[in-house]
Amino acid sequence: MTRTVLITGAGNGIGAAAARLFAASGDDVVVTDIDVDAAAAVAAEIVAAGGAATAHRLDVADSEQWQQLSLELRSANRPPAVIVNNAFFQVTGIAHEQSEGDWNQQLSVTLSSVYRAMRTFHDTLTAARGSMVNVSSVHGVLSWAEQPAYGAAKGGLISLTRQLSLDYAPHVRVNVVLPGSIETRQWDHQGPEAQELARRQATLQRLGKPEEVASVIQFLAGDGASYITGASLVVDGGMTTTLGA
Template identity: 35%
Template structure:
C-alpha cells in the first residue's frame, strides 16, 4: 500500500497509460480522481477500480479550459480536503513535418499538451502549497531527448513539458512539493495503435520496425509506465526532484549495431 490514503488526480485516464496508472494507484491504496473528456471510458476505469475494492471518481474535464479544471479541483477538495498527487497525463499527438502541420493542429496540440499542464497545475498547486506537501508528475516523452521524423509539433510540446518540470521544481521545492517528468518510449496503447493505422499501409510491419528502435526489442506496455508513476507518486522517491525518468526500452541510450 505504497500510496495508502493519498488523493491522486490523473488527467486523461480513460485509456492507455492513464487508465493503467489509475488502477495501479488504486491497488496501492490511493483515492483516485480521474479527469477525462471521454467520460464513458473514465467511468469504466472507475467501475473496475471499485469492483476490485478501491475508491475512484471520474468527471468530464477539458484540460484546455480553465473553468472546467477549476470546477473539478473545487469538487475534489470539497470531497477530500487535500490533494497529494497530480499526474498531468492527458495529451494528443501531431504527425507531419513542420511545414505540413497546419495552424489548427499546432494550436490544438499546444493547447492540450502544454497549456493543459499549466492550467491543471495552476489550479492544484495552491492546495499543495498550503498543506506543504505534494507530488506532481508531468507526462513528457523520450522524444524530448531525441529527434524523430514527422513529430516536430509533438516534440515541441514534450520538450516544453520537460523544461517546465525543472523550473517548477525550483519554484515549489520550498513547499516540499516534488515535480518530476516521465519520458516514455513507444508504448503500445490505443493512442499508438490508432496512429499506426492512420499513418501506415501495413501497421504490423510498422510495429516490427518500431520494435527495432528498442534495445530490448519490444514495445512497452502501459503498465511499465504506470509502475514508474507509482514510484514517483510514492514517498520512496522523496529524493527525486526535477528529474526526467525515461521508460523507453533503451531508445535514448543508443542503438545496437
C-alpha cells in the same frame, strides 16, 4: 494515509494503468479524461475491485473545466496530493502543413495543461507536501518526421518540470517520465511494420506495457522517491540508447 491522486488522460493506456495501480495501493483516484465514458469505465473497474475512484470529464485545455473540477474536489474534501499529467493531443504533418489551430491545440493539451494543473492545485499540493509527475516522451529528446508541435510540447514538458520543481520547492516535488514505444491504442492505426521497427529500436527488443510506465510514475509520487525532484526518468526499453540520444 489515503491520498487523493488526480490523473489526466486516464481513460486509456498509461493513465488508466496508473489509476489502477494507485488505487490498488489504497489511494483515492480522480480519473479524468475528455472521454468521460472511458474514465467512467476505469473508475467502475477500480471500485469493483474494492478501490476508491470517481470519473470526471476534463478537457485539460479548458481553464473553466479545471476550475469546476477544483470546486467539486474541494467541496468533497478530496484535495489532490498527487497530480499525474498524462493527457496529450497529436497531429502529424510538417510545420507549414499544420493549421494554427492544430499547432496550438497540441501545445495546449500536452504542455499548457501542466501549467493549468499547477495553477489550480498548487495550494493543495503544497499543503500535502505532495508530488506532480508529468508524462513526456522520448519525442522530447529525439526527433521523428512530421512531429513538430508534438516534439516541441514534449520537450517543453521536460524544461517545465525542472522549472516547477524549483519554483515550488521544498514542499512539492515535480518529476517527469519519458516513455518510449508503449502498447497503447496509439498503435491501432499503425501497421505491423511500424511496430516491428519500434521493437528493433528498443534495446530490450519489445514494446513496453502501460503498467511498466505506471509503476515508475507511482514510484516518483511515493515516499521512496522523497529525495528526487526535477528528474527525467526514461522508460523506453533502451530506445534512446539504441538511437543515440
